[in-house]
Ligand SMILES: [Zn+2]
């Protein structure tokens with residue numbers, strides 16, 4: 001996405017594209033895995049303060065620009081929603097957290113399973129995080 005496309009994308013989500021929002025959006029686009037507020041703060045080299053970044057993330061979550069992932073660590077992770085039109089459970093994928101290196105992986109090809117809920121419950125998002133050991137750590141163990 002170029003600058004113009006980011007602007008259009010934000011407008012489409014009902015968000016006024018301010019400088020900060022565009023900056024955060026750019027970092028989210030560059031990230032290959034879900035990132036936390038602390039990660040973003042580091043990426044910005046403290047040129048953008050934590051509170052400002054947080055406000056943008058909150059807005060993005062509310063307007064469904066990002067998915068929020070609770071991986072069991074103390075910090076939430078954010079990743080762009082790659083769903084084509086609507087933000088829905090079917091465009092969420094499974095995440096894997098390595099208990100050894102604490103890295104979080106996107107298993108993009110595995111959709112979160114959709115469970116049959118009792119009548120009257122309307123699901124909005126699902127957090128599906130699998131914990132274990134990643135291939136890198138397994139390889140290291142064998143050496
Ligand atoms: Zn690992």
Ligand SMILES: [Zn+2]
Nearest residue numbers: 034079106107
């Ligand atoms: Zn992901």
